[in-house]
Structure formats: C-alpha cells, structure tokens
Amino acid sequence: MRTALVIGTGLIGTSAALALAGRGVTVHLRDHDPASARTAAALGAGTDTEPEGPVDLAIVAVPPAHTAAALAAAMRASAARGYLDVASVKGGPQRQLEAMGLDLTAYIGTHPMSGKERSGPLAAGADLFEGRPWVLTPTRTTDTEVLNLALELVAVCGAVPVVMDADAHDRAVALVSHTPQLVSSMVAARLEEAEESAVRLCGQGIRDVTRIAASDPRMWIEILSANPGPVADVLAGVAADLDETVRALRSLQSADEEKRRDGATGVEDVLRRGNAGRARVPGKHGTAPAAYETVVVLIGDRPGELARIFADAGRAGINVEDVRIEHATGRQAGLVQLMVEPAAAPALAAALRDRGWSLRTG
Known part of the structure; x- marks a missing residue:
C-alpha cells in the first residue's frame, strides 16, 4: 500500500492515518468539517489535499448512520482500488450497500475493537490499535486483493485480525461493548442525585464500573441506533437477572428462615455465574486469564x-x-x-x- 484516503478524521480515522503515515504511506484526509482534517494533518496524519487519482485504499471512518452513504459516494467516484469502513456495526451498512446495487467486490467491512472515552483527532494516536482485535467481515464477493489491503492496514496498526460474519459481529459487540456502555451509564446515573457523603466513599470498584460512562452520549446514540435489536436482547437477559436478584434480596429481609436461605441461594447463583463469565474474558496476550x-x-x-x-x-x-x-x-x-x-x-x-x-x- 502506497496511498490511502481516510474519510472521517475523528479518533479512529486519525489514529489509522497516523499509523499509515508513520510507515511512509501517503495519506489524504477528508472530513465534512475541514477544520478536523486540518487538525489531523497538523498532527502528522497526512495531507488535507485531495488525491490526484484513485488511491490504493479508502478508509471510511464516519458514524454508522452515514457509513453506507460515504462508502457509496467514494465507490461511485472510483476513489480507490479497495474500500473499507471501521464502523462499530457491520450488518446494516453491508445490507444498505447491497440494496443500492453496488458491486461489493472491492469492499470489506471492518471494526477495530479499540477506542477511548475522548473523541476527535486530538485524542488520536498511532498506537491506539496495538494488540487489539480488528474484526474483518468480508462479503461473499470480496476480492482477495481487497482482503489483503485490509490485512496490511491491520498489520501496520499493530492489531490482531479476526474474521467474522457481519451479523455475528453485531451480536457479539452488543454483548461485549454496547451493553456494558449502557449498564455503566445506568450505574453512574445513580450517583447524579446521591448524597455527597455517599459519593465521597467512591472507591476503585465504582470507578471501574463507571469509567466508560464518561463517553460522548451523541456518539453512543449513533452506535446504539445502528444495533438496537441485539443490544435489547442482551439487556433483556440482564433485566431478568436483575429481577431475580431483587426478589432474592427482598427474601433476605424476611423473618422466615427458609425464605432467607432461598434469597441467599439466589444471590449466590448470580455471583457464581458472574465468576464463571469473568473467567472467560481473555487475559494477557489473549490467553486465558492468569491467577496473579x-x-x-x-x-x-x-x-x-x-x-x-x-x-x-x-x-x-x-x-x-x-x-x-x-x-x-x-x-x-x-x-x-x-x-x-x-x-x-x-x-x-x-x-x-x-x-x-x-x-x-x-
């Protein structure tokens, strides 16, 4: 890869551009806000001038609601040999492109599983993707050359490629990314009207749980609007667990010893299932978590x-x-x-x- 066009100079787009520019790739930057592209260029991510002809790879890094339209515009303008997007949902944009009747041999959907609570080019860094999974969702017709361009981008960014079906990806991120954001925000929302004396007792546990609640609500509305069904399915399961846990805790208040035992059993069940789920989260280098x-x-x-x-x-x-x-x-x-x-x-x-x-x- 010698040339690239990054469309969208937010956190992800600028970070990818910085990594490519650092490897000697000529990167052209485009954004609906010219000031954002200029800022990214000033950071060393490339140039905000338009390419003179087709580039090797066009990287579309815009919000999910605008991903298909941006891809379609670039493809119709023959802006590149290959096209990919980095949106956090994959099934919707792919179906939109298919409905437009576009030839998808030059397209591959991707999603780098990396980010920050901050957004925009000033939050970007060439090392943002180091060691992180980068999902690739090729279509049935994706050309091998385009897949290789995507793999080259992943390698330059220091990420780990993972190939998945687009809809399977959307169900997976609903569980491991989108639902945690909402649950974190819900817990943090309990603090908004809490007594100051309670807030002063905040320790590492509440900081860990609410860290991602600091994320930009506007960005998350766009993400969740593109993947509402799978997220709602996961939250329904969480809600069922919450209902059972509330009933178990109420039973612990009972004067009846048998009800208290049942309550303790119910609380222990959700805690033990939590232990089992947490044990499946990959540890260092993607291996099973070690007992440090x-x-x-x-x-x-x-x-x-x-x-x-x-x-x-x-x-x-x-x-x-x-x-x-x-x-x-x-x-x-x-x-x-x-x-x-x-x-x-x-x-x-x-x-x-x-x-x-x-x-x-x-």
Missing part, C-alpha cells in the same frame, strides 16, 4: 513515584504483569496494585520493603 498475586504499595502523589516503583521491581528482576491505581479520596496518596506471577510476589514484596516502600496487605 497482587502486591499493594502506598504511593505519594509526586512526580516520578510510579517510575521509581517500576524501576525497583525491574532491579529485583520481577516482571509486572498488570497494574492498577486506587486513589485515596482527599489525600495526596494512593495505592498501586502490582500484579505478578504468584511465585514472584514474595521476592517483589521483600525488594520493595528493602527500598523503603510501604506495603499494604492486598
């Missing part, structure tokens, strides 16, 4: 503290597999949770104590 040991360190809110911890762990020959930070409300301090292989935990704890760190039981 956690070493918890008290850290001051000062420049360089995190770097010191990692340097001390490195000097001890310990590889930190994962890390989390829990901030202390109202204090210039926090707790850093260092996840390591179980056999390495005692050595890491001893090394950090020797270097003056204060450890907490994790």
Whole structure:
C-alpha cells in the first residue's frame, strides 16, 4: 500500500492515518468539517489535499448512520482500488450497500475493537490499535486483493485480525461493548442525585464500573441506533437477572428462615455465574486469564513515584504483569496494585520493603 484516503478524521480515522503515515504511506484526509482534517494533518496524519487519482485504499471512518452513504459516494467516484469502513456495526451498512446495487467486490467491512472515552483527532494516536482485535467481515464477493489491503492496514496498526460474519459481529459487540456502555451509564446515573457523603466513599470498584460512562452520549446514540435489536436482547437477559436478584434480596429481609436461605441461594447463583463469565474474558496476550498475586504499595502523589516503583521491581528482576491505581479520596496518596506471577510476589514484596516502600496487605 502506497496511498490511502481516510474519510472521517475523528479518533479512529486519525489514529489509522497516523499509523499509515508513520510507515511512509501517503495519506489524504477528508472530513465534512475541514477544520478536523486540518487538525489531523497538523498532527502528522497526512495531507488535507485531495488525491490526484484513485488511491490504493479508502478508509471510511464516519458514524454508522452515514457509513453506507460515504462508502457509496467514494465507490461511485472510483476513489480507490479497495474500500473499507471501521464502523462499530457491520450488518446494516453491508445490507444498505447491497440494496443500492453496488458491486461489493472491492469492499470489506471492518471494526477495530479499540477506542477511548475522548473523541476527535486530538485524542488520536498511532498506537491506539496495538494488540487489539480488528474484526474483518468480508462479503461473499470480496476480492482477495481487497482482503489483503485490509490485512496490511491491520498489520501496520499493530492489531490482531479476526474474521467474522457481519451479523455475528453485531451480536457479539452488543454483548461485549454496547451493553456494558449502557449498564455503566445506568450505574453512574445513580450517583447524579446521591448524597455527597455517599459519593465521597467512591472507591476503585465504582470507578471501574463507571469509567466508560464518561463517553460522548451523541456518539453512543449513533452506535446504539445502528444495533438496537441485539443490544435489547442482551439487556433483556440482564433485566431478568436483575429481577431475580431483587426478589432474592427482598427474601433476605424476611423473618422466615427458609425464605432467607432461598434469597441467599439466589444471590449466590448470580455471583457464581458472574465468576464463571469473568473467567472467560481473555487475559494477557489473549490467553486465558492468569491467577496473579497482587502486591499493594502506598504511593505519594509526586512526580516520578510510579517510575521509581517500576524501576525497583525491574532491579529485583520481577516482571509486572498488570497494574492498577486506587486513589485515596482527599489525600495526596494512593495505592498501586502490582500484579505478578504468584511465585514472584514474595521476592517483589521483600525488594520493595528493602527500598523503603510501604506495603499494604492486598
């Protein structure tokens, strides 16, 4: 691939453009808002000038509601040898293109499973897709050359290609992406009118659950409007679990011992099923999640503290597999949770104590 046209210079489009430009591909940037394309160009994502002729690959990175129209316009203008989109839903745009009577041999649907709470070109980065799945949904007629162009883009972006059927993809993202967004927002909405004394008790659990609730509602309305059925199906299952759990909790309030036992059983059931589901979430490098040991360190809110911890762990020959930070409300301090292989935990704890760190039981 030597030339590309990115249509839509938001987070995803600009990030892909940055990765391509970093590999020497000549990238042309186009957006309905010229200022956005100029900003992306200023960041080094390419040029906001129009290409003189067809490019190798056109990447359509616009909201799902506009994806098919943008693809159709580019295809009718013979803008490229191959066309792909990065919309978060795949079945709808594909059916729209088919209904328009377009030749889809030069088209492939794709969806990089990566993003941020922030949007726009200023939030973009060439490393946004590193190690993340990038779904490819070829049609029955997609040309091999176009598939290869898509695979080249995925490789340049450092992502992992996953081939799926378009409708199977939409059902999958309803479960692993779209429903979590709504559930996170619903939990966060409980905080809006909460007493200040309750909000001040917020710990890492509520921060984890509500992190993605900070996402742009306008963007999510567009996404959910393009995939409402599968999301509603998943939410119906969640609602059934909620109803059962509410009944079980009410039973725990009963004076009747048998009802309390039934209530405890009902709550335990949903917790255990949650354990089983969580165990299926891929861990590091896409493998089954490992059982890491956690070493918890008290850290001051000062420049360089995190770097010191990692340097001390490195000097001890310990590889930190994962890390989390829990901030202390109202204090210039926090707790850093260092996840390591179980056999390495005692050595890491001893090394950090020797270097003056204060450890907490994790």
